[in-house]
Amino acid sequence: MKYPLILTLSLLSSIAAAESMPVFDAHIHYSHDAVIQVPPAEAAALLRQAGVKKALISSSDDDGTQKIYQQAPEIVVPALRPYRRRGEISTWMNDPTVIDYVEARLAKYKYKALGEFHAYGADIETPVLQHMIALAKQHDLLLHAHSDADAIDRIFKTFPQARVLWAHSGFDRPDEIRAMLRKHKNLWSDLAFRNDQASNGKVPDEWRAAFEEFPDRFMVGTDTFAPERWYYIASHAEYTRGWLKDLPPVLARKIAFENADKMLGTKNGK
Template sequence: MLTGNRPDPGLPKEVMMFARPLHRAVLLIVLVGLSLAAHAYEGPLFDAHLHYNPAHADTVAPDGVGPALAGAGIRRAVILARDDELIEAAMRAAPGGIVPFLDVYRPPADKGGWMHDSDLPERMRARLDAGLETGDWRGIGELHLFAEDRHSPVFEALLVMAHERGLPLMIHGDPAVIDRAYEIEPEAVVLWAHAGTFPHPDLIGDYLGRYPNLHADLSMRSERLTGDGFMPLEWQDLLIAHADRFLVGVDTFSATRWREIDAHAEAIRTWLGHLPGDVAARIAFGNAERLFGGGDL
């Protein structure tokens, strides 16, 4: 007989020769069965992290944004935009489908120096006050900020401005930046881009436990979530335990990402399929719908 996973030493040598390969074959069958059982999520997506700027318009014209999203099964999307006219045109062509976030950068180079631009808060205040022809701005970001600059007065001003207006702030930053944000404004709604710069499940879970208004998008994390075809158990545990705090995103930071949006959305659907159905639905669209409202998915 077999004891545990090892062949009984008392078995004949011929039986022992087959025992270990047989164990491997059974394990393989089980793993294949688990893989087949994980069907890709088929419901709608609410993408919480897309960029659409002049550099992307040659690839996807404003009137093509809506069809591109629909083709990827994305019903609604947060789009981070620095060009008011461009996002206006996209919103007119896809009514109700776009949640506009005010991108603070003018040229892309601002990514590294915006936190030292003392005139930035006033410019952002003016743009928020002016709004858009098609509605109001619904959030601010994405702010790239790392630990050494977390005490920037410009960052503090933008965070306070966002909170006072009831707007989420998207931060691409270190854990220390998140701590600083909640020192400044304990009730702020923060979207942590890419689940942070150190996407370790234990660390993310710790921060979600500390700050009830912190949410995290999982853009650029599909490889971690199903890198070998299976979602690691620590990620499964994290997403199930905090099913109301995660959102999905493709992050179209380049024209190439816009061209490949279908494939990136499909990768998201694949890892969502490894979660319980109710959890997958919340992460796929329910949490973003609750945060941003305005649309029946």
């Protein structure tokens, strides 16, 4: 009777640990409209209530990121988005004034990443993107790219030592993501808005194979692309903890927060 009791206690302990597991949300925006609808103190409280250990946050414009950083410096990991307002997603790569804006913010504040930015295929060859990549190299910044596989390849062709977080894992299939991760050792994938990586708390075989092959390269994210998405941060964290319980505990912890900590060098609160 002793051994079943030990196994039962161990199982209960693992379940409790998973349910209280901290989360590093690697894809959050706090743009100008979110600042109005969800004031900084409230936004910081939502992160804490959700059990978010850290959050990679960017905004359009950057003032939102700075405001929430002031409210929760122990949580917020600032990223600099090149957009000054909504509506620049498809035009920013052809606007040289973007570089003036980015350089001015880099001179004033500290960041861990550039992005999330949208760029596809040959967009990477534009002078603005080439300058952005050069700034990432100069300031040792991660590039958070909402891109297709072609653009990711072009980033690494421009700067082979780049560190790139692939937003939404490119919305590609797990086998295609695995092929890209094999090709680029400094490529990581966030799972924001990827509802296909779990169903009813179970991880599909194709995603399990990807996570097991690359246990250090995946992380989670909510993607608060609209202000109301801020009210989903807690439920998303709960959903994340739910499907992570279907993975081995060591792998679950990596995806939940350890991989993002390591990627961004934020372990131990740095």
